[in-house]
Amino acid sequence: METQTQQLNVTFLPYPTPGHMNPMIDTARLFAKHGVNVTIITTQANALLFKKAIDNDLFSGYSIKTCVIQFPGAQVGLPDGVENIKDATSREMLGKIMLGIANIHDQIEILFRDLQPDCIVSDMLYPWTVESAAKLGIPRLYYYSSSYFSSCAAHFIKKQKPHENLVSDSQKFLIPGLPHNIEITSLQLQEYVRERSEFSDYFDAVHESEGRSYGTLSNSFHELEGDYENLYKSTMGIKAWSVGPVSAWVKKVQNEDLAVESELLNWLNSKPNDSVLYISFGSLTRLPHAQIVEIAHGLENSGHNFIWVVRKKDGEGGEDGFLEDFKQRMKENKKGYIIWNWAPQLLILGHPATGGIVTHCGWNSILESLSVGLPMIAWPMFAEQFYNEKLLVDVLKIGVSVGSKVNKFWSNEGEGEVAVIRREEIAKAVEILMGSEEESIAMRRRVKKLGYAAKKSIDENGTSYNNLMQLIDDLKSLKTSRRLDKQ
Numbered sequence: 001m002e003t004q005t006q007q008l009n010v011t012f013l014p015y016p017t018p019g020h021m022n023p024m025i026d027t028a029r030l031f032a033k034h035g036v037n038v039t040i041i042t043t044q045a046n047a048l049l050f051k052k053a054i055d056n057d058l059f060s061g062y063s064i065k066t067c068v069i070q071f072p073g074a075q076v077g078l079p080d081g082v083e084n085i086k087d088a089t090s091r092e093m094l095g096k097i098m099l100g101i102a103n104i105h106d107q108i109e110i111l112f113r114d115l116q117p118d119c120i121v122s123d124m125l126y127p128w129t130v131e132s133a134a135k136l137g138i139p140r141l142y143y144y145s146s147s148y149f150s151s152c153a154a155h156f157i158k159k160q161k162p163h164e165n166l167v168s169d170s171q172k173f174l175i176p177g178l179p180h181n182i183e184i185t186s187l188q189l190q191e192y193v194r195e196r197s198e199f200s201d202y203f204d205a206v207h208e209s210e211g212r213s214y215g216t217l218s219n220s221f222h223e224l225e226g227d228y229e230n231l232y233k234s235t236m237g238i239k240a241w242s243v244g245p246v247s248a249w250v251k252k253v254q255n256e257d258l259a260v261e262s263e264l265l266n267w268l269n270s271k272p273n274d275s276v277l278y279i280s281f282g283s284l285t286r287l288p289h290a291q292i293v294e295i296a297h298g299l300e301n302s303g304h305n306f307i308w309v310v311r312k313k314d315g316e317g318g319e320d321g322f323l324e325d326f327k328q329r330m331k332e333n334k335k336g337y338i339i340w341n342w343a344p345q346l347l348i349l350g351h352p353a354t355g356g357i358v359t360h361c362g363w364n365s366i367l368e369s370l371s372v373g374l375p376m377i378a379w380p381m382f383a384e385q386f387y388n389e390k391l392l393v394d395v396l397k398i399g400v401s402v403g404s405k406v407n408k409f410w411s412n413e414g415e416g417e418v419a420v421i422r423r424e425e426i427a428k429a430v431e432i433l434m435g436s437e438e439e440s441i442a443m444r445r446r447v448k449k450l451g452y453a454a455k456k457s458i459d460e461n462g463t464s465y466n467n468l469m470q471l472i473d474d475l476k477s478l479k480t481s482r483r484l485d486k487q
Contacts, residue, residue: 007063008118008476009037012143013108015123016046016101017085018283019362023145023219024123025050026246029057032064033249034472040064041111043071043104045083053250067115069107076100086283112136118479121217127202127209139214139478146363148220148228148240149395150387152178154193155235158207163189170405177235179227180395187406188386215239217471219246219363222463223453224370225391241467245367247346249458261344264307267337268348271305274355274444277377277434278348279308281360285381286311286410289322291420296326298426299336304434305353306336309343349374356433358402361385361392370398373451375443377402377429379421382409398447402429 010031014024025040032038040047040054047066057064071083076096081087088094105128112120112132121141122129133140144151156177157163163173163186172183192199210216220242222229233240268276279295281287287295292310299306310323323338330336345365348354349372359365361380366388369376376399378389386407392399403425433440457464 006476007035007037008472008479009039009115010119010121010475011039011041011112011115011117012121013041013123013126013129014046014143015125016043016083016097019364020123020125020143020145021046021049021084022364023244023246024121024143025053026250027121027143027217027219027243029053029062029064030243030246030249030468031472032057032062034468036063036472038062038064039115039117040066041069041108042066043083044068045071045081049084067111069104069111072100072103076103108132118482119214119475124206124210127205130209130212133214137482139475141215141217142210142213144216144218146219146384147366147388147391148218148225148232148242149391150363150384152228152231152235153182153184153387153390154384155207157189157193163194169194177231179231182390182394184386184390185405188380188404190383190407191409211236211238213238215241215471218242219244219367221245221454221457222467223457224396224450241471243464243468243471245371245454245458245464247364247368248371248454249464261347264337264339264344264348265351267334268307268351268353270334271353273352275305275434276351276353277302277304277306277356277358277430278345278354278374279306279358280343280345280365281309281311281358281379281381282362282365284410285360288420293322294420294423295426296323298423299430300326300330301423302427302430302434303335304430306430307339307343307348307354308336309339309341309345312341358430361388363388366392367454370447370450371454373444373448375399375433375440375447377433378404380404380407382407396446396450398443398450400429400432400443402426 012024012028014021028038028040047068054064054066073080073082076099078096078100082097083100085094085097088097109132117138119139119141120129120133121143123143130140153175156175160176162176166173166186169186172185175182175184186194192203215238218240220229221244222242229240229242299308327338330338346368349357349368354374356375356377357369358377358379359369361378362385366376376392378392378399379402380386380389389399389401393401402421404421405419456462459465
């Protein structure tokens with residue numbers, strides 16, 4: 001074992017929403033597996049989400065612990081245990097959760113001083129940690145949980161503003177500065193990019209902190225988007241380490257419902273290879289009832305087998321009746337399998353019967369899908385998901401667009417309704433993806449090749465493996481030189 005002075009102490013600060021938290025926890029566990037002394041700072045309810053995984057790592061002898069801070073739920077008027085963006089059921093509640101997250105700043109600062117880490121790995125959404133690291137004289141790594149492509153696209157749009165002075169919001173324009181010709185519309189950009197708001201100021205601070213960081217830690221791999229990794233480094237002028245896909249490094253510990261699992265497995269086992277489409281929109285998407293009806297009919301009309309994860313919160317009123325009837329009909333004709341709220345996603349994606357996925361283009365879902373060689377139907381909803389769609393469809397050519405047109409988070413519903421994607425469009429996309437045409441076969445071939453590259457990248461001497469080792473060595477050298485400076 002290394003002596004205490006030589007051992008590297010790294011503190012991770014995840015942002016409490018699944019798309020950001022899950023990959024950062026996996027990355028923290030990865031550091032611990034390679035001999036780093038890891039501390040994760042989070043709140044009580046969020047710590048419970050990954051407790052089992054951390055306990056497992058501790059049992060395996062890794063140096064990893066969680067430091068729990070108090071979430072100011074009562075102060076901001078939230079019920080006990082509501083500490084994650086995914087728990088919000090209304091716009092008002094979402095505002096309170098975000099206020100609560102903003103109010104833990106001081107507690108975290110105190111912990112940083114107490115822990116005296118050698119490096120802070122901070123989620124991008126905590127721009128102030130760049131100052132915290134500077135005060136301690138240590139490096140701050142900016143943790144980016146999406147694609148280099150989306151980061152480069154956002155950077156050039158922010159810098160050159162090609163979306164301004166267009167004839168209409170739905171007019172296509174070329175994203176400047178990219179090695180591929182990528183077109184997008186203003187409506188597909190984040191709302192705070194289209195129109196200045198308090199969020200615009202917040203994200204200005206996020207981008208400013210990115211440029212002042214020691215470097216970026218990214219959940220991607222060189223073989224997937226090397227062109228954009230290189231562009232990112234030259235554009236931002238900072239170091240970047242791709243260590244993904246992190247979900248593939250870490251053996252998942254999941255408490256899956258075995259009753260659901262065995263019934264589901266029997267259903268999957270009864271299907272031919274590559275014949276089942278998996279539909280999941282992540283943990284933050286809320287779909288209006290009208291859209292749910294169109295998805296149901298689109299899937300049924302496509303004639304393909306499917307598994308669809310439906311959130312119980314996806315609407316009220318007549319919806320439950322409609323979906324219960326639909327579920328019953330699918331059960332009888334054995335074409336579809338509906339799962340409420342939570343599904344053992346990795347188990348489904350890895351099953352030989354699964355042949356494709358409908359995704360909201362969240363980066364974690366994309367990486368999990370391509371790691372097992374599955375092509376995708378791209379149905380972006382909000383945030384940087386429309387950029388990720390362009391990467392899948394136009395650059396990598398491993399996805400089919402369903403035709404989503406408006407970037408809108410569910411809490412802004414009602415401010416100009418989002419156009420519902422019709423059943424015909426859905427059925428058409430399913431047929432292209434799951435069919436036996438040359439286009440579908442070529443897509444499968446490309447994504448299987450990327451899946452193989454993903455596995456190779458995390459093997460010993462793979463690109464992501466080497467990046468991780470190099471980063472740990474860099475941080476150790478910095479620690480040593482800081483110690484010598486003090487002597």
